[in-house]
Amino acid sequence: MGSSWQIFFVSLLLTHLLTLSVAQETPLYHICSNDIGNFTTNSTYQTNLDRLPPFFTSNSKNNYGFYNVSIGQNSDKVNSIALCRGDVQPNVCLSCINNATVELRNRCPNQKEAVLWYDNCMFRYSNRSIYGEGSGAAIYMWNPYNTTNASAFNDALGTLLDSPKTRAASGDSRPKFATGTSAVLPFKTIYALAQCTPDLSQLQCTSCLDDSITQIPICCNGKRGGRVVGRSCNLRFKIYLGMTTGSHRAETPSPSPSSPMTSMEIPTAILMENQK
Structure with missing residues (x-):
């Protein structure tokens, strides 16, 4: 009986901590689309x-x-x-989305179109049709630290990104998510992630990710990690020191073991191209 109660208590505690950590997660960025139009208080649009x-x-x-x-x-x-994100557990996913629906309303109180990104999820809404719409880069972030050999790193990263991009784009109507790793210099491995919203066609997903890849030299040249995030796709990479296997887990623990892409990253200005 004592053992059962201990297991129950530990499970309850872990669930509480997980919920708390998700609830306290800080949004990466949000966009309130003022050019689409606003709704009035107590309107039918607000009710919906x-x-x-x-x-x-x-x-x-x-x-x-x-x-x-x-x-x-x-x-x-x-x-x-x-x-x-494709490697997020379902309960964490839904918690993130529910947080996003509340947070985005607070940040964009009367805009008819808005989008918000967390590390674990993206949420957007609009009064126009957005299903099947390919929309490229919106923001980028990067790790403040440089690699020791930028040329070798860039070559390895460029080769690596092609694989998860292709596999993500070829996914079916459910997951369009892929990861990959590549060795660069002694005792270092790059981990990369590519993802599209599943409503995109293979061609749309490829185009969206290609657009994101072209932004990497602008935002993240020679950096140990970075991401290009959009409404319809996102691309991330990070270098791990002392990593010698294909696993994305690092020997030096990242801030959140369940989020391998979490790192010290700095948001920069919104890219205005492909914005609607």
């Missing part, structure tokens, strides 16, 4: 927007972390898309 969170709460869990919810009719219709 307020109805979104329960849909994600009650939505059955899936194993690929993509949700597409539309509520309302005609000009008052709210279209929303949510996507979790």
Whole structure:
């Protein structure tokens, strides 16, 4: 009996800590699209927007972390898309999305279109159709530390990115997510991640990721880690010291073991191209 209660208590504690850590997660960035238009208080559009969170709460869990919810009719219709990083557990995914639905409303109180990114998920909504829309780079972030041999690192990274890009784009209507690793210099390995929203076609996903790859020399040349994040796709990479296997786990623990891409990264200005 004592052992059972100990197991129950530990499980309850871990669940609480996990929920707390997700709840305290800080958004990476958000965009309120002022050029799309605003809605008025107590309007039908606001009512439809307020109805979104329960849909994600009650939505059955899936194993690929993509949700597409539309509520309302005609000009008052709210279209929303949510996507979790492909290696995030379903319970963490839904917690992240539910946090995002609340946080984005707070940050963009009356805009008809907005998007917010957490490390674990992305959430966006609009009064126009956004399903199947390929939208490229929006923001980029980078690790402040440089690699010791930028030329060798860039060569290895360029070769590495092609594989997860191709595999992510060729995914079916559910997951479009892939990772890869590549050795660079003694005792170092690059880990890369590529992902698209599953509503994109193979061609759209490839184009979106290609656009993201072209931004890397601008934002993250020779950096130990970086990411290019958009509404429809995202690309990330990070170098691990002392890593000699194909696993993405580093010998030196990252801040969050469940988030291999978490690192010291600095957000920069929004890229205005491909923004709608």
